[in-house]
Amino acid sequence: MRVPTPNPPPGIIGQDRSRIAPSYAVFPAEGIMDSLLPDWPGCILRFQATPHLGARFAQALAIIPAGCGTAGALDARVQHFLYVQQGEVEATVGGAAHRLVPGGYCYVPEGVPLSLRNAGEAEARALWVRKRWQPAPGVAKPEPIIGHRDTAEREENGPRWRVLLLGTRNMPMDFEMNIMGYAPGAHFWCVETHVMEHGMVMLQGQCLQMLNRDWHELWEGDFVWMGPFVPQQIYATGSGDCEYLLYKDVNRDVEL
Numbered sequence: 488m489r490v491p492t493p494n495p496p497p498g499i500i501g502q503d504r505s506r507i508a509p510s511y512a513v514f515p516a517e518g519i520m521d522s523l524l525p526d527w528p529g530c531i532l533r534f535q536a537t538p539h540l541g542a543r544f545a546q547a548l549a550i551i552p553a554g555c556g557t558a559g560a561l562d563a564r565v566q567h568f569l570y571v572q573q574g575e576v577e578a579t580v581g582g583a584a585h586r587l588v589p590g591g592y593c594y595v596p597e598g599v600p601l602s603l604r605n606a607g608e609a610e611a612r613a614l615w616v617r618k619r620w621q622p623a624p625g626v627a628k629p630e631p632i633i634g635h636r637d638t639a640e641r642e643e644n645g646p647r648w649r650v651l652l653l654g655t656r657n658m659p660m661d662f663e664m665n666i667m668g669y670a671p672g673a674h675f676w677c678v679e680t681h682v683m684e685h686g687m688v689m690l691q692g693q694c695l696q697m698l699n700r701d702w703h704e705l706w707e708g709d710f711v712w713m714g715p716f717v718p719q720q721i722y723a724t725g726s727g728d729c730e731y732l733l734y735k736d737v738n739r740d741v742e743l
């Protein structure tokens with residue numbers, strides 16, 4: 488017998504907001520399909536960006552059911568960053584276990600083993616970023632960083648704020664992860680273009696995001712990849728604060 492399926496929410500087919508352009512991409516969360524990986528038994532990965540898209544990093548939403556986690560240590564040839572959005576995750580970084588609750592995060596340099604397991608009874612969700620470390624002359628290797636957004640360095644700028652999860656001007660690091668915040672109606676002060684690229688995940692609220700010459704409406708869960716130099720600006724819309732988690736490659740010269 489045919490089982491009736493519920494109607495999809497209005498707009499997700501005919502008015503779908505997903506886009507791929509030469510230097511950016513917009514992926515609403517509900518359209519990103521599942522991947523299963525041998526080193527994440529029982530878990531689901533929803534990839535948001537990989538080098539196939541044009542990005543020089545990989546980013547995915549990891550969905551970790553209770554009792555699940557990584558099979559062992561993840562690939563230590565690359566750097567890892569994990570930001571917990573839901574549930575509790577135990578991250579074992581170089582042999583030391585850390586319990587991460589929502590807003591908690593860890594950065595793990597190359598060469599340091601990282602394994603993960605759901606430490607609670609409910610499903611856990613975390614954003615997982617990976618990047619190959621780019622050495623620079625005279626620059627030391629980075630150290631692991633464990634933190635929580637509530638205790639991270641925070642800059643206030645009128646109706647805008649920035650939470651610097653991995654510190655400022657930290658030269659060993661070749662990428663930053665920041666939370667950018669805007670009160671309703673606030674906007675970034677210019678149309679920016681820069682050599683860095685971004686992976687952006689909407690954590691809360693709504694906005695209009697300019698990418699090249701196009702405006703896109705974004706809300707919670709949406710992912711945006713911005714390639715180098717793509718003109719970008721944001722206006723916070725909606726009635727509540729707008730916040731997004733932002734990957735940015737920094738502190739390294741261009742490769743010629």
Ligand code: UGY
Binds near residue numbers: 667681720735
């Ligand atoms: O740090 C940044 O480049 C930031 N202002 N970009 C952005 O929010 N799209």
Ligand code: MN
Binds near residue numbers: 679681685719
């Ligand atoms: Mn930017």
